[in-house]
Amino acid sequence: MEKHRHSCSELIKRVYLCLDGEMSPQQEEDFLEELGCCNSCLEKYDIEKNFKQYLIEKVQRRKISVVLVNNIRQQIKDSFRMSD
Amino acid sequence: MTDLLMTMKNNKVSKDYKIFEDELFPHADALYNFAFHLTYNSEDANDLVQETYLKAFNFINSYQTGTNAKAWLFKILKNAFINEYRKKVKQPNKVDYEDIAAYHDTDDDSYIGFVDLRQELFQDLIGDEITTALNNLPVDFRTIILLCDIEGFTYEEISKIMDIPIGTVRSRLHRARNMLKDKLKSYAEKLGFKDKRSK
Numbered sequence A: 001m002e003k004h005r006h007s008c009s010e011l012i013k014r015v016y017l018c019l020d021g022e023m024s025p026q027q028e029e030d031f032l033e034e035l036g037c038c039n040s041c042l043e044k045y046d047i048e049k050n051f052k053q054y055l056i057e058k059v060q061r062r063k064i065s066v067v068l069v070n071n072i073r074q075q076i077k078d079s080f081r082m083s084d
Numbered sequence B: 001m002t003d004l005l006m007t008m009k010n011n012k013v014s015k016d017y018k019i020f021e022d023e024l025f026p027h028a029d030a031l032y033n034f035a036f037h038l039t040y041n042s043e044d045a046n047d048l049v050q051e052t053y054l055k056a057f058n059f060i061n062s063y064q065t066g067t068n069a070k071a072w073l074f075k076i077l078k079n080a081f082i083n084e085y086r087k088k089v090k091q092p093n094k095v096d097y098e099d100i101a102a103y104h105d106t107d108d109d110s111y112i113g114f115v116d117l118r119q120e121l122f123q124d125l126i127g128d129e130i131t132t133a134l135n136n137l138p139v140d141f142r143t144i145i146l147l148c149d150i151e152g153f154t155y156e157e158i159s160k161i162m163d164i165p166i167g168t169v170r171s172r173l174h175r176a177r178n179m180l181k182d183k184l185k186s187y188a189e190k191l192g193f194k195d196k197r198s199k
Helices: A008-013 A015-019 A025-035 A039-058 A066-082 B003-039 B042-058 B069-089 B097-104 B127-135 B139-150 B155-162 B166-190
Strands: none
Touching: A008 A015, A008 A025, A008 A039, A015 A025, A015 A039, A015 B166, A025 A039, A039 B127, A039 B139, A039 B166, A066 B003, A066 B042, B003 B042, B003 B069, B003 B127, B003 B139, B042 B069, B069 B155, B127 B139, B127 B166, B139 B155, B139 B166, B155 B166
C-alpha cells in the first residue's frame, strides 16, 4: 500500500507549522518523513528554515535600562503602599 | 482596622508584590524589545513598558499566579500601544494599518506561495537592515513576526494576545513573512546582491 499520496502544495502548506513548533511529535515525524521523499519540497523547507533562523539571529534585541526597571519597581511598591 | 485585618491585608500586599518580582519583572527585557520595535524609539518604549506594569498592578487581581505571565503582559502592552497608536493615527488622511491588516486577512489556508528568498541573497545583510525592513512593515504584520519568530509564542498565545482567530494568525504570518522577504530582496538588490539563478 502506498504510504504517502504526496502533494507538494499540501506539504508546503505545513512547512511553517513544523518550523513554528505547532505540530505534535507524531505529526512532525510524518511531515519530515514525507519531506525527505521530495527534493523540491525539501529545498523549499530549507529556504524557509534558514529564513526563520536568520530572523531569530539578526533582528536586534534591545534591553531595558536598569534605571527604568528600578523606577518601575519603585512605582509599583509605592502603588501597593498607597493601596494599603 | 483590627490587627487581624491589618495582618491579612499586609499579607495580601506582600503576596501580590511577590508576583511582580517572581513572575512579571523577569519579562521586562522582552517587553521593552517588543515596545521598541512597535514604536521605533526608546522614549516611547520606556513609557509603554512603564504603562504596562502600572496596568498590570491595576489588574493584578485578575492575574492567576503561575499562568502565562509573559503572554498576559504582552497583551496589556499591545492593547496600550494600539490605543495610543490609534489616537495618534486616527486623523484625516492617515492610514490605519489595523484596517489594512483586517482587509487582507483570510482564515482559509489556500495560500501556498512563499516569496522565494534564497539564503545567498540575504546572508550578507546585517542586523540593521533586517531591523529596518521589519520596522517598515505595517504594524499588525510587524507585531505577528515579533510575537512568533522573535518571542517564540505559540499560535494559540498569539491568537489571545492579538484577539484574532488562529486561522488568521497563520494567514497573517504568511503574508507578513512574504512582505518582509520582498523588502529584504529589494534591500539586497540595491546593495548589489543578485539572485544567482537569474544569471
